[in-house]
Amino acid sequence: MPISLLSFSLVDAPVTKEEARKILERDNYVCQYCGLDGRGSFENALAMRVDFVVPRARKGKKDPKNLVACCTPCNTIKGTKVYPSFEAAKAHVLAQREELRKAWEAKTARPKARAAGA
Ligand SMILES: [Zn+2]
Numbered sequence: 001m002p003i004s005l006l007s008f009s010l011v012d013a014p015v016t017k018e019e020a021r022k023i024l025e026r027d028n029y030v031c032q033y034c035g036l037d038g039r040g041s042f043e044n045a046l047a048m049r050v051d052f053v054v055p056r057a058r059k060g061k062k063d064p065k066n067l068v069a070c071c072t073p074c075n076t077i078k079g080t081k082v083y084p085s086f087e088a089a090k091a092h093v094l095a096q097r098e099e100l101r102k103a104w105e106a107k108t109a110r111p112k113a114r115a116a117g118a
Pocket residue numbers: 031032033034035036070071072073074075
């Protein structure tokens with residue numbers, strides 16, 4: 001099978017290229033959790049996946065109603081947990097991203113004295 005951007009989208013999802021394309025196009029290649037625009041850059045395009053809202057591991061169906069465009073980080077954060085609703089899953093993913101952002105900012109922030117000094 002020749003490699004294409006859709007090949008990356010299929011890594012975690014047993015959907016065909018055509019099924020993946022339909023879901024990604026329906027969602028405008030935008031991550032339904034964080035809003036990352038898969039058409040914004042080549043790197044973003046590489047990160048796009050098709051996510052099972054109810055995970056396959058939890059008997060989620062390969063049905064368009066259970067599939068959304070999703071970026072890899074959100075897919076990883078969401079994991080295989082089952083949420084009461086898509087909105088609950090999204091709230092969890094966004095809260096986790098915010099925690100990660102704070103941790104990253106704390107690690108990467110330069111001390112003010114040094115930043116201001118010579
Ligand atoms: Zn995302």
